[in-house]
Amino acid sequence: MNLKKSLIIIFLILLVDQISKIYIKTHFILGESIDVFDWFKIHFIENDGAAWGKKLSDFLPISDSVGKLILTIFRLFAIVGIGYWLWDIIKKGSPKTLVLAVSLIFAGALGNIIDSVFYGILFDHSNGQVATMFSNEPYGNLFYGKVVDMLHFPMIDTTWPDWVPSLGGKSFRFFEPVFNIADTAISTGVGILIVFNKKAFPKPEKTEEV
Template sequence: MSVQKKLIIFIIALLAIDQVVKIWIKTHMMIGDEFNVFGEWFKIHFIENNGMAFGMASESGKTGKTLLSIFRIIAVAGIGWYILKLLKEKAPTGVIFSFALIFCGAIGNIIDSMFYGLLFNDSYSQIASFLPEGGGYAPFLHGRVVDMLYFPLYEGFLPHWIPIWGGDYIVFFRPIFNIADSYITIGVILLILFYRKFFTGKKA
């Protein structure tokens, strides 16, 4: 099987996994609902955000949300073009698939922003319905991104001898994110750890 065919299957599979999980969360849980997966350190906790990574909120308003969505679409188009360029140049397979991970992560979250507001009603104090009679909760490009992966590895008070934060109550790791965010993070880490020579070699 050619690299191109493997890449297409890879991208479709990753996008399917991301969207199936998000749609299940959206149609089975309300905002704030959670359940434990492994003890207290890995939970599924449903939140939504306006498009920032790792559950971070964006208060930029409707215009800012539209601009953010358009910027992401342009960025994804640029990544897609670069992947095609790498294929033509017969770049290392690992480099191509690392960029494909970033590509899938960006598309996964763009799908939420573009379509979820049209396809679902909101999840506050209710479980959302697919294609509700009254219409969705937001117009095109204004949907919220579904996040659910929560890893509170440590929750408690820090020892008093720690400078500045000693005695404070903390949760580590606090951000709540989704599978698409994970794709982006893994892709970037792979490029940094294993494929720096590819880029430095090209510059040389």
């Protein structure tokens, strides 16, 4: 896969990701949810932490604002590294499977970084109101934006039977996390690397000695 095709994939993912996030942000109140199917909901939440909504301040003795800044800066360094990796494997003519996977991971990471870096100065808050884009009273500062999530697939929503030790009577939902298009791209890219590992990283053929 050449650079042009990789850039097209990245552009299309970013386009869909940002359009969906901006639409949700400017049409939904935080926490609002609509049922598309019994197993699929559009549920608007904002994530200012790491994976699964966790924050660095949950693990380190730092404030939420410092943790958020560190996380955003880390993401910026990470996207530079992923971008260099992508450029390098394309330059070396690596397998299409590897280039596709890294393109998806790069696009997804960049999509969420856009939220983290810019959304705090582009929108006002969504608490009890629909946010306005290019607001005169943004909810945050540069590098302090929150990632917009909206895709929710509660395919199983039930209660553990009473006879199950320690879990009986407690609610059980699968799939619990709420995510976005960028997250989907990252997960798909990682999944490709795991499932098609041998195609992505083929072993060099051994030359027989004469």
